Amino acid sequence: MERYSRQILFDPIGEKGQEALSQKHVLIIGAGALGTGNAEILARAGVGQITIADRDYVEESNLQRQQLYTEQHALNHVPKAIAAKNRLQEINSSVEIDAHIMDVTPEDMEQLLNGVDLIIDATDNFDIRFMINDVAEKHRIPWIYGGCVSSYGLSYTIIPGKTPCLNCLLQTIPLGGATCDTVGVIAPAVHMVVAYQTAEALKVLTDNHDSLRHKLVYFDLWKNEQSSIDVSQMKQDDCASCGQHPTYPYLSYHNQTKTTVLCGRDTVQIRPPQKVNRNLDELVHFLNRKGGKVEHNPFLVSYSYNDNRMVFFKDGRVLIHGISDIKEAKKLYHQILG
Structure with missing residues (x-):
């Protein structure tokens, strides 16, 4: 003690x-x-x-x-x-x-x-x-x-x-x-x-x-x-x-928020309606074919595209940096992921 x-x-x-x-x-x-x-x-x-x-x-x-x-x-x-x-x-x-x-x-x-x-x-x-x-x-x-x-x-x-x-x-x-x-x-x-x-x-x-x-x-x-x-x-x-x-x-x-503008920076978080177990290795391979800069560690994948950066987590969430407008964030999200 x-x-x-x-x-x-x-x-x-x-x-x-x-x-x-x-x-x-x-x-x-x-x-x-x-x-x-x-x-x-x-x-x-x-x-x-x-x-x-x-x-x-x-x-x-x-x-x-x-x-x-x-x-x-x-x-x-x-x-x-x-x-x-x-x-x-x-x-x-x-x-x-x-x-x-x-x-x-x-x-x-x-x-x-x-x-x-x-x-x-x-x-x-x-x-x-x-x-x-x-x-x-x-x-x-x-x-x-x-x-x-x-x-x-x-x-x-x-x-x-x-x-x-x-x-x-x-x-x-x-x-x-x-x-x-x-x-x-x-x-x-x-x-x-x-x-x-x-x-x-x-x-x-x-x-x-x-x-x-x-x-x-x-x-x-x-x-x-x-x-x-x-x-x-x-x-x-x-x-x-x-x-x-x-x-x-x-x-x-x-009453659960699916799309959120995060405090402290121009960032929108997009969360799918249900949790997923995202395969980050497959995501890295997918994003590399699209061009841009891809960085990753065991927990997340960072993808820089034009003036924006997207960060993907295993649970399906995506942080889109450089945007504070939810509509624009969703547009970029679907543009990249389809």
Whole structure:
């Protein structure tokens, strides 16, 4: 226990809490700025198992704030989930790290939840957050919402059956339309959100529920502002996600996004209606006959065509870089693949 001696000396955790941490399983959705920060702190804290799911790969623009990644990861287009797993295992080999390269769907969420004690939101869009919210309410699993953009951030801990859910809050609290694509983001804002999320995670995982923050906290580091909102009265009895007769609307097929403009760059993701197991070797052979530049590794194929670049994953997803218009992206997609 010498490794965790300073954490054990913190009385609210102690030896009992440290033992509890070693038995817990955390699911982190997203391996970007928030995901890598949360994963590293929880791995260093000695959480027994961490599952990471992410759809993207490392790019140079990530290195400013996504702390587990290196220039070599960006150069080789390594999927974030794989790069994160390898680095975390170097940090703490006693922690079991499961990595999944996927764009999480409701079906995926159901499969990933086996034995999970806590879900951490490290995503960049509300489609997935609403999905997390519904599946967490359905299975009564606590989850911690987090978001940041520019110098601003916020976080909120949701305990199913006790606190308002995200669907309740968004009927009351406007969150604005700014994204990292339009206004950027600075690393200190990321680290502040991570600090709030991981502090709450340690409370949940060590059964210190009385110490949980029951308010939505938000801040702007550049403007030296910080505040919180008491949201306890915002729980809606008729909420479709956590009310008296929940229907979990965001687990429905019709509420799943098939085409998405990704945050942070001119990129459209196209996901087929059903998952496929794409043969990357055959794809490389197919694309080489079309001309253009083809690069590949065991996880993906990158194809540069005129001013655009397409990145193909095994699960059928395609990222089309250099385009922010969904119609144009679909046109190029069908032009290349038929």
